Amino acid sequence: LRVRNKPWADGYIKAHADYIVIDPQNWLGKWQSRFEKSQPLDVEVGTGKGQFIIEMAKAHPDINFIGVELQKSVIATALRKFMTAPLPNLQFVLTDGANLDEFFHPDEVNKIFLNFSDPWPKKRHAKRRLTSPGFLKTYQTVLDPAGTIEFKTDNRGLFEYTLVTMNHYPMTFDYVSLDLHRSAENETNIQTEYEEKFSPNGPIYKLVAHFNA
Ligand code: SAM
Numbered sequence: 001l002r003v004r005n006k007p008w009a010d011g012y013i014k015a016h017a018d019y020i021v022i023d024p025q026n027w028l029g030k031w032q033s034r035f036e037k038s039q040p041l042d043v044e045v046g047t048g049k050g051q052f053i054i055e056m057a058k059a060h061p062d063i064n065f066i067g068v069e070l071q072k073s074v075i076a077t078a079l080r081k082f083m084t085a086p087l088p089n090l091q092f093v094l095t096d097g098a099n100l101d102e103f104f105h106p107d108e109v110n111k112i113f114l115n116f117s118d119p120w121p122k123k124r125h126a127k128r129r130l131t132s133p134g135f136l137k138t139y140q141t142v143l144d145p146a147g148t149i150e151f152k153t154d155n156r157g158l159f160e161y162t163l164v165t166m167n168h169y170p171m172t173f174d175y176v177s178l179d180l181h182r183s184a185e186n187e188t189n190i191q192t193e194y195e196e197k198f199s200p201n202g203p204i205y206k207l208v209a210h211f212n213a
Helices: 009-015 051-059 072-083 097-103 123-128 133-142 156-168 184-188 193-201
Strands: 041-045 064-069 090-094 109-115 143-153 171-177 205-211
Touching (some): 009 072, 041 051, 041 097, 051 064, 051 072, 051 090, 051 193, 072 090, 109 133, 133 143, 133 156, 156 205
Parallel strands (some): 041 064, 064 090, 109 143
Antiparallel strands (some): 143 205, 171 205
């Protein structure tokens, strides 16, 4: 996702420090204090413009959500959308998802959502894929042993790569769909911006998986 630099983003982020964190390492062990209630924590990595995580937070007031995004101008757009109707159970973090284990304690997270992650199709860029073994290791550290990863994409190559990489890790699949929008699960599916844009072109793939004990 390439976006133009947004000159207002810096000021907007600073002005809304109650809802967005730019120094996540300083919040290690203190995330629950940023929410109205202490309750289970779910994290999305690569939140983009925020539609999915905002709708999830609305639908699940009994869960706290954190949306992690690497690009300042993208997360500023998510924050602006969120500020039209702020919720007490959603926070944003501007940072690289590769560092989750530097700001979450082991087992602190219940679910990790990865939606339409950048495919990085070239083999030499494989390490940048959010489902590469290095990222999986980080997720394993912060996820509760009973926790799951939920991954959606329209990119068949990335989905195939993810099935093999998770299988080798090893992880176990709890759910796999090769056409989410025509499956029973679709009834409760919350769509992302990319999903809305690209689902007319072909199927949406989804998997849910957990780490083997
Ligand atoms: N999830 C959104 C959706 O489905 O509409 C956005 C998808 S977009 C293709 C991928 C997003 O992941 C981009 O906004 C990108 O900046 C973000 N991203 C990529 N690598 C990341 C990383 N290591 N940590 C956090 N965000 C990342």
